Amino acid sequence: MKKILIVDDSPTIRKLIGYILKKQEYMISEAEDGIDAMEKLGSLEADLVIVDLNMPNMDGIQFVKNLRSNYYHMDIPVIMLTTTKDEDLKRDALQAGVNLFLNKPVQPNFLIYKVESLLKGEQ
Amino acid sequence: MDESTSQNDEMREIIDDFIAESIELIEKVVQDIVEIEKNPDDEIINGIFRAVHTIKGTSSFLGFNTLSNLSHKAEDVLGRIRKKEMVPDGDIADTLLESLDLMKLMIEDIREKGSEDRDVSRTLQKLELLNKVDARKKIGEILVDEGVLSNKECDEFLEIQKQEGDKKFGEIVVEEKLITEKQLNSALAKQQAHKEEQTIRIDVKKLDELMNLVGELVLGKNRLILLDSLAKKGSNNNGIFDTLSDVTNYVEAVTKDLQLAVMRARLVPIGKLFNKIPRLVRDLSGESKKQIELKIEGESTELDRSLIEALHDPLIHIIRNSVDHGVEAPAEREKKGKKPKGVLSIKAFNEGNQVIIEIFDDGKGINVQAVKEKVREKGIMSESELNGLSPREAMGLVFIPGLSTAKIVSNVSGRGVGMDVVKTNIEKMNGQVYIDSEEGQWTRLTLKLPLTLAIMRALIIRVNDELFAVPLNTVTELVKLRDGLIKPVDKNEALVLRDMVIPIVDLSRIFSSSDSYIDEGYIVVCNIGEKIIGVKAHSVVGQEEVVMKPLGEFLGNIKGVGGATIRGDGKVILILDLPAVIERYGNQRRGLNPTRVYNQPTMN
Numbered sequence: 001m002k003k004i005l006i007v008d009d010s011p012t013i014r015k016l017i018g019y020i021l022k023k024q025e026y027m028i029s030e031a032e033d034g035i036d037a038m039e040k041l042g043s044l045e046a047d048l049v050i051v052d053l054n055m056p057n058m059d060g061i062q063f064v065k066n067l068r069s070n071y072y073h074m075d076i077p078v079i080m081l082t083t084t085k086d087e088d089l090k091r092d093a094l095q096a097g098v099n100l101f102l103n104k105p106v107q108p109n110f111l112i113y114k115v116e117s118l119l120k121g122e123q
Numbered sequence: 124m125d126e127s128t129s130q131n132d133e134m135r136e137i138i139d140d141f142i143a144e145s146i147e148l149i150e151k152v153v154q155d156i157v158e159i160e161k162n163p164d165d166e167i168i169n170g171i172f173r174a175v176h177t178i179k180g181t182s183s184f185l186g187f188n189t190l191s192n193l194s195h196k197a198e199d200v201l202g203r204i205r206k207k208e209m210v211p212d213g214d215i216a217d218t219l220l221e222s223l224d225l226m227k228l229m230i231e232d233i234r235e236k237g238s239e240d241r242d243v244s245r246t247l248q249k250l251e252l253l254n255k256v257d258a259r260k261k262i263g264e265i266l267v268d269e270g271v272l273s274n275k276e277c278d279e280f281l282e283i284q285k286q287e288g289d290k291k292f293g294e295i296v297v298e299e300k301l302i303t304e305k306q307l308n309s310a311l312a313k314q315q316a317h318k319e320e321q322t323i324r325i326d327v328k329k330l331d332e333l334m335n336l337v338g339e340l341v342l343g344k345n346r347l348i349l350l351d352s353l354a355k356k357g358s359n360n361n362g363i364f365d366t367l368s369d370v371t372n373y374v375e376a377v378t379k380d381l382q383l384a385v386m387r388a389r390l391v392p393i394g395k396l397f398n399k400i401p402r403l404v405r406d407l408s409g410e411s412k413k414q415i416e417l418k419i420e421g422e423s424t425e426l427d428r429s430l431i432e433a434l435h436d437p438l439i440h441i442i443r444n445s446v447d448h449g450v451e452a453p454a455e456r457e458k459k460g461k462k463p464k465g466v467l468s469i470k471a472f473n474e475g476n477q478v479i480i481e482i483f484d485d486g487k488g489i490n491v492q493a494v495k496e497k498v499r500e501k502g503i504m505s506e507s508e509l510n511g512l513s514p515r516e517a518m519g520l521v522f523i524p525g526l527s528t529a530k531i532v533s534n535v536s537g538r539g540v541g542m543d544v545v546k547t548n549i550e551k552m553n554g555q556v557y558i559d560s561e562e563g564q565w566t567r568l569t570l571k572l573p574l575t576l577a578i579m580r581a582l583i584i585r586v587n588d589e590l591f592a593v594p595l596n597t598v599t600e601l602v603k604l605r606d607g608l609i610k611p612v613d614k615n616e617a618l619v620l621r622d623m624v625i626p627i628v629d630l631s632r633i634f635s636s637s638d639s640y641i642d643e644g645y646i647v648v649c650n651i652g653e654k655i656i657g658v659k660a661h662s663v664v665g666q667e668e669v670v671m672k673p674l675g676e677f678l679g680n681i682k683g684v685g686g687a688t689i690r691g692d693g694k695v696i697l698i699l700d701l702p703a704v705i706e707r708y709g710n711q712r713r714g715l716n717p718t719r720v721y722n723q724p725t726m727n
Contacts, residue, residue, distance in 0.1 A: 010177040012141040016184055019133060054176050056169075083180050083195075105183040 002119055003027045003044060007037040007063065008052040008081075017050060017081070020108045021115065034058025038066060041073055048119055051098075053082035053089065061089075061096050068097040077118040081106065141181050142234050148174040149227050150398065153220060157401045160216045163204075168211075172201045178226065190229045193243045196250040197222045203254065213409070218249045220402070329388045336381040343374040386427075386578065393471050393478075394422030396431050400442060400469060407446040414453050414464040415446060421471035426478050430572055433552050434480075437545040441482050441568055442467070444542070449486030449566055459563065461485065477596065480570040489560040491517045498523065518558050522546045550702040553579070553594060553685070555651060581669045581688075581698065584647060584660035586630045590696040592669050592688060593647055593658065597701055601663060602646040609646075618646055618657045627657045628704060633683060634697075651701050658699075671698060682707045 004026045006014045011032075018028040029044055031037035033055040041049075049067070053060040060080055067073045080098045084090065090101050100114060152174045155167050175198045183191035197219060203209050211219075225246050229239035347370055353363055397419050408415045426434075450456075450465030457463050470481045495509050498520055509517075524543040549556045554572040573579060573596060581592035602608070602620060609616050609627060616627040625648060646657040669688035674681070685700030 009173065010144060010181055012137060012144050012181045013177070013184070015137050015140055016181070019137060052180075054173050056173060083176070083183065104180045105186075 001025060001027050002047040003029065004115070005029045005031060005037060005040060005044065005046040005049045007031045007034065007049060007055070007060070009033055009055045010052075013052070017111075020111055024112055024116070026115075034060065034063030034066070037063055041067075046076060048077050048079070048115060050079045050081055050115075053080060053084060053093065061093055064093065064096040064098055077121070079114065079118070081111075138185060138233070141185060142230055145178050145181070145230050146227065148178060149223050149230070153223055153402050154398050156211075156216050156219050156223070157405050159204075159211050160213065160405075163211055165205075168201070168205050172198065172205050175201055187229070187233065187239050189241065189243055190226060190233075190239050193222055193226060193229075193247060193250075196247055196254075197226075200250055200253050209253075215253060218246070218253060220406075222246045222250060325388055329384070332384050333381070333388060336377060336384055339377045340374070340381065343370060343377055346370045346373070382578065386574070387425075389427050389429075390425035390574070391428045391431050392422060393424045393426050393431065393480075396434060396438065397422050397469065397471070399435075399439075403439060403442060404446060404467060407443060411447060412452060413446065413450055415450055416464050416466050418466065418468040418470075420469070424471040424473060424478055425574075426572065427574060430552055433548065434570075434572070437548045437570075438480070438482075440542075440545050442469075445482060445484040445486065445566070449484040449488075451487055474571075478572045478574060480572070481567060482570075483565060483567045485565045488562040488564050488566050489518060489521065489558070490562055494518075494520050515559075518560060521558060522556070550651075553596070578668060578670055581667055582647065583664035583667055583690075583696070584645075584658070585662045585664055586634075586660055589634070590664065590690075590694070591630060592667070592696055592698040593649065594685075594698070594701070595666060597649040597651055598647055599650045599655075600648045602648060602657070604644050604646060618648075620648070623655065625655050625657045627659055629659050630699075630704075631659075633704065633707060649701055651705065654705060656701070656705055658704075669698065 004021060006017050006028060007030075008014050008017070009032055011030075014030045014032075018030065021028060029040060029046065031040045034051075035058045037049070037051070038058075051060045051063060055063075058066075060082065064078055064080070067076065067078065077099045078097065079100045079102060080093050081102045081104060083104045093101055099118060102111070102114070152171050155171050158164075159167050159171070175194050179191050179194035179198055182188075182194060200209075200215065200219065204211050204215070209215065225241065225243060229241055229243075232239045232241065346366075350363060350367055350370060400419060401417060404415055404417045445467055450467065451459070451461075453463035456465065466483075466485045468481075468483045470483070472479055491514065495512075495517060498504050499506060499509060503523060512520075521542050522545075546556050549570055549572070552572060554570060557569040557571075558566070559569070560566040580595040582595050582598050584591055584593060602618065609618055611617075612624070612626075616629070618625045618627055625646075627646065644659065644661045645663050647660055647663070648655065648657050667690070669690075671686045671688060673686050674684065678684075683700055683704040684697045685703075686698045687695050688698055689695055
């Protein structure tokens with residue numbers, strides 16, 4: 001079973017994304033910010049990470065940068081799921097190594113499809 | 124079918140989570156906005172931005188588009204503040220607070236009706252205006268910008284400002300005027316009882332403590348079972364009884380700890396309530412053009428959750444009173460030689476088994492003479508009665524219903540309803556209110572509250588053949604009856620104790636038909652707020668910890684009875700509600716105020 005880590009400071013969002021993905025029999029783990037996510041990744045071999053941009057302590061971009069510079073997590077696919085019209089931020093995120101940049105609200109089926117194809121791409 | 128219902132349930136759960144989370148976020152943000160107005164700290168601004176961002180994201184996900192739209196606009200403004208493109212001043216804070224209020228209303232709509240349907244166009248307009256106005260100049264000097272605007276735009280702006288003026292007060296009223304078709308809808312929603320969430324956040328440590336105690340209780344149970352089987356086998360060992368008393372002691376100790384732990388688990392820091400005060404004071408002082416320095420102490424003092432809720436309205440009323448009537452306008456204060464900025468200090472602390480809340484302001488204090496004047500004018504008391512009052516008693520007159528010494532009735536307070544409601548509410552919680560003041564200098568209100576409502580210590584007394592429980596926190600002393608100790612005063616009875624004359628309440632006259640003459644027994648002297656009364660009892664059974672149970676709908680409205688409790692032998696006894704007893708006793712004496720007894724000659 002594939003493992004997905006959801007990183008968002010809002011428990012409701014985490015639950016909601018988890019709810020969407022659970023239908024597809026993924027194993028879901030949650031983290032509330034970048035630092036928490038880095039810690040959780042140490043013990044959890046996640047196959048994919050869904051991350052928010054705006055978070056306390058360590059934000060999404062910083063998290064992805066850390067992730068990419070870590071030998072073990074270098075090639076985990078990352079979806080950034082957030083709401084911003086700021087093109088600069090989007091560019092920063094993609095430069096940091098985000099595989100896919102999505103804006104909320106996202107259609108559940110679209111998210112499932114993207115997750116599936118990213119997971120397949122990795123195999 | 125099954126799957127779709129479970130999906131619905133899950134969706135419902137997510138929406139409930141969203142509601143709880145958003146309300147919490149908004150409450151925090153409201154405080155923070157008040158804070159950044161004074162001190163635009165980057166970290167706080169970031170926090171606000173993130174919170175609003177979260178609400179926007181989640182609400183758009185869940186399809187609450189109006190809410191998401193509004194939060195989006197608010198987020199834009201906050202984004203600009205974050206990038207230092209504008210400085211949060213009073214106007215910006217007002218608009219942000221207004222939109223947060225609206226967001227909160229919408230979330231409450233979602234909780235009650237499942238959807239949010241509100242006209243947000245005005246607030247949206249204001250937010251957009253903030254975005255637009257400041258787009259011209261980098262630093263948010265809105266007032267300067269206003270002058271720069273063309274005549275037509277300026278007119279528009281003034282128009283909106285005018286609207287803003289009447290919107291600050293009762294937002295809802297204006298909105299109701301605007302949306303006629305939705306009037307019915309919102310009125311219906313208001314009629315529905317407010318569905319208050321009955322959840323509590325609890326420290327894991329407290330929960331562990333509970334679990335530990337339950338574990339020990341189970342051990343006690345096991346020992347009892349063992350004893351039981353030993354006894355059944357008929358083993359004649361005398362040790363059984365020793366062990367039994369041992370186990371009984373053990374269970375008693377554990378139960379006591381368990382009771383304490385559960386009580387503590389229900390306690391919530393009063394900061395939850397105090398958090399709302401800065402915003403309130405800010406808005407009120409803005410409306411009345413006063414300068415007020417707010418000091419809050421003891422936020423971590425803990426109080427039962429139900430008390431915190433019940434305390435909300437009285438506390439807000441007291442604060443409104445202080446801001447509106449207490450603290451004077453800056454010019455007036457300077458004339459009196461005070462600092463232009465008034466001080467309002469709110470302090471909470473523990474004292475024994477009680478929590479004390481003090482609300483102090485250095486405003487104009489209470490004019491006792493004016494209060495007396497008013498009482499005379501309304502014909503509540505006669506001249507001679509008023510003259511006989513001690514200064515402290517006279518101060519207590521402000522608690523009489525329908526009395527207000529404010530010359531002008533304002534939106535905030537001064538309509539003569541208020542202090543009596545505060546008093547009734549506090550007494551309903553088994554608490555007491557004291558007022559103290561020095562005219563022209565300061566006023567201090569002291570609220571004394573029990574830690575918890577559910578369990579209290581009580582004195583069990585017997586009147587005729589009935590037992591009553593008197594809340595122990597009101598009892599000051601017991602006096603053994605002797606011949607001649609009770610003196611008839613004005614067709615009533617009074618006890619002369621040291622240099623005090625204390626009116627006597629005969630419970631048998633109030634609660635039962637048989638009018639018995641008590642010539643021996645005790646007088647239980649009770650102190651309720653400013654009043655002292657004695658309750659006649661045939662005998663005193665003792666102190667007990669009683670668990671207060673409400674009497675239910677049918678019997679719940681009996682005046683003088685606060686509830687009932689079940690004793691160890693299974694008997695139900697009534698718990699006295701002394702303030703109501705006094706009131707009822709007063710009514711029975713044809714509407715005379717019990718304090719009147721003080722004015723009579725003490726010797727016959």
